[in-house]
Amino acid sequence: MNELRIVIVEDEPATARNLSHLLRTADNFIRISANLSSVDESVRWFAANPHNYDLVFMDIRLSDGVSFDIFKNAEILRPVIFVTAYNDYALQAFRNNGIDYVLKPFDEEDISRALQKYRSLTALRDHDGVNAKLVTSQLIDQLTQLTRSYKKSFLIHFREKLIPVEVSKIGWFYTANEVAYACTMDGKQLAVEFTMEQIEQQVDPQLFFRANRQFIINRTAILEANFYFNGRLSVKVKPEAPERILISKARVPLFKAWMNS
Known part of the structure; x- marks a missing residue:
């Protein structure tokens, strides 16, 4: 099995460390390529490293904004698994686009399931030539819906x-x-x-x-x-x-x- 290079976008250091530990426990072939803690830092890293990763675990709400702002300012060419403390049923829509999410606090089974889904999608892409770019403008629209303000x-x-x-x-x-x-x-x-x-x-x-x-x-x-x-x-x-x-x-x-x- 090939090495899986993962980027973690998470503004809470303890949460990032826990996620990193669970990922390595779930898969011995995982390498953490970067731990990013903000929208600005993420935009700079993805711009400088367009191909140096395979998968992203990304918190939806960061200290300096929300993660869809990253997609507006940097091109992300690999699948994204979202991390959130909010059990929002609307997040189910991500799975329809080949995107997944995991809830805080993390569950080892959910982490393993998300990684297995990534492996399955990658195998399908390699076999059938499916486009690996799973983050689309539709996904950004969905994130906007989740984080926007509603009528009071x-x-x-x-x-x-x-x-x-x-x-x-x-x-x-x-x-x-x-x-x-x-x-x-x-x-x-x-x-x-x-x-x-x-x-x-x-x-x-x-x-x-x-x-x-x-x-x-x-x-x-x-x-x-x-x-x-x-x-x-x-x-x-x-x-x-x-x-x-x-x-x-x-x-x-x-x-x-x-x-x-």
């Missing part, structure tokens, strides 16, 4: 007035007859001048979940989820919704991961 309030037109409503005080959003409504925790239903798709993009995915086409629900409004027909879940919220909130069988794993995050 909606300005709602109500009875000839404009009323600011804090997003955290909205139990759920609902659409009927092509009109979207926000239901506050105290039971007020107010029309919102956005589509459900626009609302979904503007609220924090850690706090809100798109249950189906009609509902976006706040985790703090959820009372319970009951098993329903055909592998679906029926979610009970407070204030009570005007109709049953069902989560499809396909979205149940996402919902469970979100609730456990």
Whole structure:
């Protein structure tokens, strides 16, 4: 087996040392090419060493910014495995692009799995000529979504007035007859001048979940989820919704991961 040259981008020295130890424990052929602790340092290193590494373990949030800033200023030609303390279900999207992630505190099994996935992808690339450049503009867009700011309030037109409503005080959003409504925790239903798709993009995915086409629900409004027909879940919220909130069988794993995050 060939030597695997790894770059670690991590601003916490103790975490970087632990990761380095786990990597060497998981694979005897690993060599740590560089330990980088900031966006600026990483940009300089990758610019000076475009081919002196095979794989990158990169923290998403660094002391001087977020890691997608590195991709904007330096070309990274090798696969990246992201490191994060945030169990964000949206990170699952990275795996669809051949990208992986591991959670802090590190788990030896997760490290081994990530390395095995890299080995498998490399074998596929060598056999079929697949492009090794797995970090794309789409990945940067996803990172931007994870680290951007979300709405703190909606300005709602109500009875000839404009009323600011804090997003955290909205139990759920609902659409009927092509009109979207926000239901506050105290039971007020107010029309919102956005589509459900626009609302979904503007609220924090850690706090809100798109249950189906009609509902976006706040985790703090959820009372319970009951098993329903055909592998679906029926979610009970407070204030009570005007109709049953069902989560499809396909979205149940996402919902469970979100609730456990």
